[in-house]
Amino acid sequence: MNTEALKDLLYKIADDQLILGHRNSEWTGFGPMLEEDIAFSSMAQDKLGHSLAFYKILHELGEAEPDTVAFTRNANQFHNCQLVELPIGEYDFSLIRHFLFDNAEILRFDMLTRSSYEPIAKVATKLKGEVKYHVLHANTMIKQLGSSTDEAIERLQNSLNEALPYALGIFEKSKFDNELIAEGIFEGEEKLQTQWLENIKKVLSQTHLELPDLNTITPKFGGRYGEHTEHLQPLLDEMAEVFSIDPTAEW
C-alpha cells in the first residue's frame, strides 16, 4: 500500500469538506428562507463531521492531530478543489455549488465503500447515507427553482456558467491517481467525472437550465496541488482565529 497516495486522497476529501462546511456555515442566520438557513447549517455540521472522520484516519497514518491539521496549515498546504473555497455569493451560487459538489461527493463515497483500504471503506459506508440527504436537497431545489420564474432561471444559469469551470476542478487528477486505481483504493477521477456528468444532466434536463458545452470550458485546476484563489487564505485565517481563541471549541 502506497501511504503517500493514500494520504493525498484523504487530504483532498477532508479538505473539501472542511472548507465547504465552513462556507455553508456562513449561511447560518442569513438563508433566504428559514428552511434553507437550517438546511445549509445542517449540511455544514455534517461536512465538518465528515472532514473530522477523514482527518482521524490521517492521524492514524501518522499525520498531526485533526485540530492541528485543520487549523494551522496555510493555503498552499490545502488539497481542496477551488470550487469549495469561493465566497458564498448569492443564494443561487451557493445552491449551484452545493448541487455540483454533492452530486460528485455521493459518487465518490459510493466508490470508496468498495475501497481496498478498510478504514476508508467503513467511513464511506456510513457517510454516504448522510450525503444522500445533501443530494436529495440539492436536486429538489434545483428542479423547483430551475423551472420557476424567468428571473430565478436566469440567476441560476449565470451561477451554473460561473461555477462549472471550478466544478470540473473537483476531478483534477492527483499524481497518484493511477496507483490508487491499481491498488483498488479509489476508482479514479475520470470514472467519477463521467458518472457525475450523467447524473447532473438527468437533473438539469428536468429544468430550464442548460449545461454549457464542456469542450468550450477550461477547468480551474491547481487546488489538488495547493494552488488556490485569493479567497482561501482569508477563510483559513478566520478559522484559525476562532481556534486560537478557544482550542477546545466544538467544530
Next chain:
Amino acid sequence: MLTKEQVLTWLEEVKDPEIPVLSLIDLGVITDVTVAENGEKVKVEMTPTFAGCPAMDYMKRNVEEVLAKYGVQDFEVRMSFDKPWDSNKVTAKGREALKKFGLAPPPEYNLILDLDILEHVKCPYCDSDNTELRTPFGPTLCRSMHYCNNCRQMFEQFKPV
C-alpha cells in the same frame, strides 16, 4: 462477578440528550460491550448516528460516568465507524418510544433511500400516511420535517439513514 448483561442494564440509563425517552441501547449506537475474564476491565464500543452530531461526545461522556458511578475502575469507551450505524439499528422498543414522544420512527428499509420513503411517512399523531416531506433538515441532524394532510399539523421524523 461483573457480566456483560449487567453493564447493558446500566447503559439503559444513558439517554439520547436530544430525545430523552430513547436509551443509547435502543438508539443502536452501543455496538459492543466486553468484560474481561477477571471481571475487571470493561470495554464499550460506540458508533455515531451522524458524524457531525454534537451530542455524540456528550453521550460518550455519559457512558463513562455511568460506568464510574457503578464502581467500574478500569474501562475504555471507544467511538469508531467499525460497525457503522444506520437507522434500522433503532430497536423495536426504541421505535415505540419515539412514537410516544411524537417523533415518527424511521421506517425499516433496504438502505436504498429514495423520495418515496420520505414522502409518505406515517404521522405519529394520527397514523395517516397522507403526509408530505417539507424539508429533510430539521432542528437536529437526525430529524426531518413533514406535514400531515389528515390531521393538518407539522411533525418530525427520525430520519432513515
